[in-house]
Amino acid sequence: xxxxxxxxPYNVGRWVIWSLFALVLVVSPLVFTSNLxxxxxxxxxxxxxxxxxxxxxxxxxxxxxxxxxVYTGLGSYMAIHALNSVSGGQLNIPVSxxxxxxxxxxxxxxxxxxxxxxxxxxxxxxxxxxGVAELVFAMSLMFSEFFGGExxxxxxxxxxxxxxxxxxxxxxxxxxxIAAYTFVCVALMYAFTQTxxxxxxxxxxxxxxxxxxxxxxxxxxxxxAFIISGFFAGIAGGLGALNFEIVTAEVVGAGRSGAYLLFTxxxxxxxxxxxxxxxxxxxxxxxxxSELTKAxxxxxxxxxxxMVMYAPGGIASLIMMNLRVAKFGKxxxxxxxxxxxxxxxxxxxxxxxxxIEMVYHxxxxxxxxxxxxxxxxxxxxxxxxxxFGSAFVMLTGLGLFELARRQFARDWGxxxxxxxxxxxxxxxxx
Amino acid sequence: MSYALELRDVRKNFGKTEIIRGVNLAVHAGERVAVIGPNGxxxxxxxxxxSGRFGPSSGDILLAGQTIQNKTPYEINRMGLSRSFQxxxxxxxxxxxxxxxxxxxxxxxxxxxxxxxxxxxxxANERTDELLEMIHLDKKRDVLAVNLTYAEQRALEIGVTIAxxxxxxxxxxxxAGMSKSETSRFIQLIKDVxxxxxxxxxxxxxxxxxxxxxxxAVVVYGEVIAFDTPEAVRANAKVQEAYLGxxxxxxQAGVH
Numbered sequence: 001x002x003x004x005x006x007x008x009p010y011n012v013g014r015w016v017i018w019s020l021f022a023l024v025l026v027v028s029p030l031v032f033t034s035n036l037x038x039x040x041x042x043x044x045x046x047x048x049x050x051x052x053x054x055x056x057x058x059x060x061x062x063x064x065x066x067x068x069x070v071y072t073g074l075g076s077y078m079a080i081h082a083l084n085s086v087s088g089g090q091l092n093i094p095v096s097x098x099x100x101x102x103x104x105x106x107x108x109x110x111x112x113x114x115x116x117x118x119x120x121x122x123x124x125x126x127x128x129x130x131g132v133a134e135l136v137f138a139m140s141l142m143f144s145e146f147f148g149g150e151x152x153x154x155x156x157x158x159x160x161x162x163x164x165x166x167x168x169x170x171x172x173x174x175x176x177x178i179a180a181y182t183f184v185c186v187a188l189m190y191a192f193t194q195t196x197x198x199x200x201x202x203x204x205x206x207x208x209x210x211x212x213x214x215x216x217x218x219x220x221x222x223x224x225a226f227i228i229s230g231f232f233a234g235i236a237g238g239l240g241a242l243n244f245e246i247v248t249a250e251v252v253g254a255g256r257s258g259a260y261l262l263f264t265x266x267x268x269x270x271x272x273x274x275x276x277x278x279x280x281x282x283x284x285x286x287x288x289x290s291e292l293t294k295a296x297x298x299x300x301x302x303x304x305x306x307m308v309m310y311a312p313g314g315i316a317s318l319i320m321m322n323l324r325v326a327k328f329g330k331x332x333x334x335x336x337x338x339x340x341x342x343x344x345x346x347x348x349x350x351x352x353x354x355x356i357e358m359v360y361h362x363x364x365x366x367x368x369x370x371x372x373x374x375x376x377x378x379x380x381x382x383x384x385x386x387x388f389g390s391a392f393v394m395l396t397g398l399g400l401f402e403l404a405r406r407q408f409a410r411d412w413g414x415x416x417x418x419x420x421x422x423x424x425x426x427x428x429x430x
Numbered sequence: 431m432s433y434a435l436e437l438r439d440v441r442k443n444f445g446k447t448e449i450i451r452g453v454n455l456a457v458h459a460g461e462r463v464a465v466i467g468p469n470g471x472x473x474x475x476x477x478x479x480x481s482g483r484f485g486p487s488s489g490d491i492l493l494a495g496q497t498i499q500n501k502t503p504y505e506i507n508r509m510g511l512s513r514s515f516q517x518x519x520x521x522x523x524x525x526x527x528x529x530x531x532x533x534x535x536x537x538x539x540x541x542x543x544x545x546x547x548x549x550x551x552x553x554a555n556e557r558t559d560e561l562l563e564m565i566h567l568d569k570k571r572d573v574l575a576v577n578l579t580y581a582e583q584r585a586l587e588i589g590v591t592i593a594x595x596x597x598x599x600x601x602x603x604x605x606a607g608m609s610k611s612e613t614s615r616f617i618q619l620i621k622d623v624x625x626x627x628x629x630x631x632x633x634x635x636x637x638x639x640x641x642x643x644x645x646x647a648v649v650v651y652g653e654v655i656a657f658d659t660p661e662a663v664r665a666n667a668k669v670q671e672a673y674l675g676x677x678x679x680x681x682q683a684g685v686h
Contacts, residue, residue, distance in 0.1 A: 195543065199532055207521050209519065210520065213512065215508050216504055427569070
């Protein structure tokens with residue numbers, strides 16, 4: 001085995017993936033050119049850094065933090081104050097480096113607060129992070145000189161000397177700044193997973209007790225990982241400050257921390273790239289889904305619930321499982337099952353969605369009349385027909401979905417046994 | 431003279447119950463010691479005290495002449511004492527290779543570094559490959575530890591224990607739950623990988639004990655009632671009365 005590795009001075013696949021990633025970052029705003037999409041892409045970049053930094057704690061270190069927004073948020077605040085100092089002429093650093101100010105702030109607070117939180121692991125750790133988050137949020141309302149009170153702190157990113165004509169006035173220039181930071185931070189965080197500390201962090205996640213008996217202080221490992229995570233979180237915060245040019249107390253709030261947890265988990269905490277998917281979904285959900293329906297948080301909650309129950313590895317693990325099936329050339333055997341699952345699930349969700357929308361309409365919008373537009377159909381929230389129809393669609397979908405699911409489970413089981421056999425066969429052939 | 435490991439009147443209370451009631455033990459460097467005794471005699475507690483999992487209530491524990499009774503497990507490990515566990519205690523979501531490499535890192539001085547790539551650590555990777563061959567898991571290199579068979583997990587447990595190159599090795603029932611043929615192969619493995627080291631092992635299997643150990647320590651009710659060569663221990667009247675004469679030991683000895 002070792003001999004084979006020596007013939008590969010560098011991993012070709014890895015170069016391809018990273019080049020593609022860079023290409024996607026560069027090309028995306030040229031493909032999606034509208035104002036909305038540029039804004040969304042910029043936010044996605046920021047969210048990717050934030051979720052990956054959160055995953056250093058959750059996925060790599062087994063630390064369930066309920067207060068990650070503290071580090072992104074305080075990074076945002078410090079960056080916006082630094083920006084205002086640059087505008088006012090007291091501070092002379094280029095605007096492009098302000099995210100680093102955010103990063104150092106996040107790191108500084110991680111050094112300070114992490115010293116307390118990382119002394120414990122597991123449930124106690126989670127509780128302490130929750131306490132710290134509440135503490136910081138309460139302070140944000142108390143110290144309005146720094147946190148700006150209700151209105152927050154605003155700034156103007158067109159400050160200091162333009163550098164080769166880059167003023168950061170147009171959104172696209174900010175996008176490319178964010179894209180550059182995203183690429184570098186993702187690369188650095190990936191590199192971290194390949195270092196001794198990164199690997200020992202995985203060991204601490206798996207079995208902290210054993211780590212103590214191979215020479216490592218688990219508390220120190222958690223603390224150092226926490227600081228590194230805080231640094232990247234702060235960079236995300238600093239970029240956020242430049243992107244929005246306003247920072248309000250919400251950025252250190254529990255809602256933000258919860259979003260990082262939820263979407264990192266949805267994307268998949270067990271694989272490095274999982275949180276990237278999660279971050280993209282986060283922005284899509286926050287910007288698009290919230291426009292589409294008032295009930296978006298309910299849908300989000302349901303998705304999260306089913307994910308935790310049926311696919312705790314998140315979307316990334318679903319992808320990897322199917323890649324494995326594809327690698328053994330068995331995806332053909334199962335795609336009809338997927339089609340069945342997809343169609344029946346759509347029918348079921350259409351029925352359920354219609355009812356949810358009608359409930360929301362009755363509760364919030366009944367002054368606008370009784371009719372609801374849903375997927376091209378006009379429903380009357382107060383007529384029995386609409387309710388009966390929706391329930392009928394949902395139950396039919398549910399029944400068919402259950403049938404499709406059983407078929408799928410059988411097919412999936414057969415394929416997995418085949419793959420296991422194939423692996424055994426290859427092993428003995430070695 | 432100085433011993434590799436020395437216990438002086440070590441006591442441990444849990445609440446009012448005294449579990450370890452004044453243990454004295456002195457092990458020379460390079461000796462293989464089997465610790466035997468009935469269930470609940472305090473063998474595992476003794477290992478937990480030596481390895482720093484618990485602190486003793488009183489008494490001294492010396493590793494190569496230095497006191498270690500108030501040190502943490504990782505400090506004791508860095509001083510050259512490593513232990514395995516009765517219940518398999520490895521890193522389930524890491525591959526066999528990664529399990530061993532984690533256990534190698536500290537001893538090679540990589541500590542908490544995050545400015546070096548693991549793939550570039552030539553000495554660590556070579557040492558890990560060496561270990562893989564020693565515990566005969568080289569074919570399972572990239573398998574996750576959780577997917578190994580029980581016997582393979584026990585072998586990995588030993589591998590993780592010896593990886594750091596500690597001079598004093600504590601094995602807590604290494605053959606627990608293994609079949610007879612697995613046990614004999616496993617004992618050979620333990621002999622091979624602990625050449626030149628000081629070894630303490632808790633063992634129930636009398637065949638293993640008399641085959642492996644230079645010396646036997648008999649722990650009964652929180653005390654070491656005998657510590658001598660296998661022949662002398664076998665002949666010891668106190669031991670016969672307290673332990674070997676019991677029906678439990680008879681049935682265990684009868685198997686072999």
